[in-house]
Amino acid sequence: MAEKSEILLEWKEGGRVALVTIDRPQRRNACDFAAWTDLRDIFRRLAEGTRPQLVVLTGAQGHFCAGDDIVAFRAVLDDTAAAAVYRARIQECYAAVQGLPVPVVAAIGGACVGGGCSLALCCDFRVGRPDARIGVPTAKLGLVYPTVQLVRLASLIGVARARRWVYGGELVGCSDALEAGYLDVACGDDVVAAAIEFGRPFMDSAPLSIAGSKLQLNAIAAGRLQEASAAIDAISAQADNSADYRNAATAFAQKRRPVFEGR
Structure with a gap:
């Protein structure tokens, strides 16, 4: 029997809107290899089948995505080949999200950190709840942010601000992320509904x-x-x-x- 996926797909608005939810609340929706794979595959299927007019990407139970599941990645880190496959799978997921020829809106609440910040960057737009916390803490972990993600971040918020975000590694609140240009709009508590309303003009x-x-x-x-x-x-x-x-x-x-x- 196949293991149940932790990436959920629901259809809204009579099939016009696809809602994709990362459902790993025990890890603040940080993704392991299986979750990255399933997320990639859902976006590939959305591109190949009868396409929705809008896609909303969000996380379950309060958080958007806390990035890569560090515990899961550490388990393969000593295996060079396995680690390379793991990293490549994450990039494949990002490419599938960014390459979907349909508007994609990230509905962000809680943690949107590291790989989660990168995932939201691959969406066309980002809508943030007041409790959203966004950042790239690679400098706090002794890592280097992948270049392709840094290009996306710098193109969105500017090189000077990207330096501050990456060098300091601090999390940025909703209002600051909005002012920086990372978020397109701030909303109330129902971030999914706000994301659908934000994307509604594109659906026609x-x-x-x-x-x-x-x-x-x-x-x-x-x-x-x-x-x-x-x-x-x-x-x-x-x-x-x-x-x-x-x-x-x-x-x-x-x-x-x-x-x-x-x-």
Whole structure:
């Protein structure tokens, strides 16, 4: 019998919204190898199947994600090959979240630390509850923050502020994270509902347009625009020839609101 997954997937708003929840409250939703794998696989399935119009990523019982489960990682740290596989799995998870061609909103409460901070960086937007505590404590652990995550952090909050966050390793509260630009909006206690409301305007936009723009913006943020040019050209051509574009042109002429189907 397969072991029960600690990554939950629920459908909201009549299937328009996918709610993905990290359900490891005993570890403040820090992820072990199995959790990173399941989280990766859920986002890959969302990309391949009938896509939602919005995805909200959150954590169960008060915390977003306390990063990597240090106890689980220490168990493989002395095995060079196993440790490399473990690290690669985390990066695969981040790539799956960032690469999903649908708006992804992180609904953040409590701990959003280390790998959890990185996970939220891979989302398009971040909504924070008043008790959110965000940070990168690598300097407190004697570690070096992976470059790809540091690029994402610096592109979001600026290099100077990223230095302070990483060098000091202190946790940042909700209001400070909002002022820094890490959070897009602060909310009340129901962070999932707030995340859905934040993302609601995007749900009526053309899916191909969002997918193309997301591909462009991710490439710009990573300094990899040239490498992504072929993929950007392909999705632009797909949008130019799409039924959604023809529908939008007709709707404009008829002065009505278009309804998009992503094709």
